[in-house]
Amino acid sequence: MLIDVRPMLKGEVREIALDYLTPAPEDFKDIHFTGDIRIKGAIVNHDGYQVLDAVAEVPFDTHCSRCWKEISRLFTLNIHKVLATRKSLQNQDEDNDDYLLIEDQKIDLDSPLLEAIVLEFPYTFVCKEDCKGLCTKCGKDLNEGDCDCPKKEIDPRLAILQKLLDK
Ligand SMILES: [Zn+2]
Ligand SMILES: [Zn+2]
Structure with a gap:
């Protein structure tokens, strides 16, 4: 989902609350996503620079890596991004993951989020620590x-x- 940040850039609002669902990534390895990703948080304007802080949660099923019992879990990812225009990033690496690019006064959080989930996912799980x-x-x-x-x-x-x- 594209998030319109125009009201914030125009100074009309100081905060944009986020609470929405977006489709989970494709299943991978032994990970089966059982619902959408829920994103909850806010973009806040701090004296002219905009910071996004949110939590993404996605439910999934997998197997215990030791006893192979089926387990259902919730993967949680904290997201912290500074919004930036292409111009303001001129002297910096545009691929820098700390930034979220504003294009047409909108930001796309979903693609970097999916990437981060696949990257940060722990892959192996146990049903209990002492399994x-x-x-x-x-x-x-x-x-x-x-x-x-x-x-x-x-x-x-x-x-x-x-x-x-x-x-
Ligand atoms: Zn035996
Ligand atoms: Zn187990």
Whole structure:
């Protein structure tokens, strides 16, 4: 959604409140978005420079990386951007993520937001911090109790793999 900031640039309002929904990114990897992104916040004019502060929330389903149980979570991202015109950015890098470009007296928050979500997404989740995961031999969910597999030393190659999975 394009946000019209003309009233602020003209000095008519000091603050523009934001509260709207925008479509979630495409599903990726094992992440399935279950609703729209909700953006809540405000653009505030501070003595001639405009600052956007907002929180974006998007619900998703995924699997616990240890026991593969399905989990539903809410991803939250804080957004802090300074609004700038192309002219005011002349001497700076236009790709600087701290700035949001004003074009035709409007700003487009959604495209940088989608980018930021994909970038900041943690990718792996656990159902609970101390999830014991599945037995690598019989596949039993060890959260439900121990299995009868012999507890011998874990193959060092598997140990490395387990470490990577736990990250
Ligand atoms: Zn788990
Ligand atoms: Zn087992």
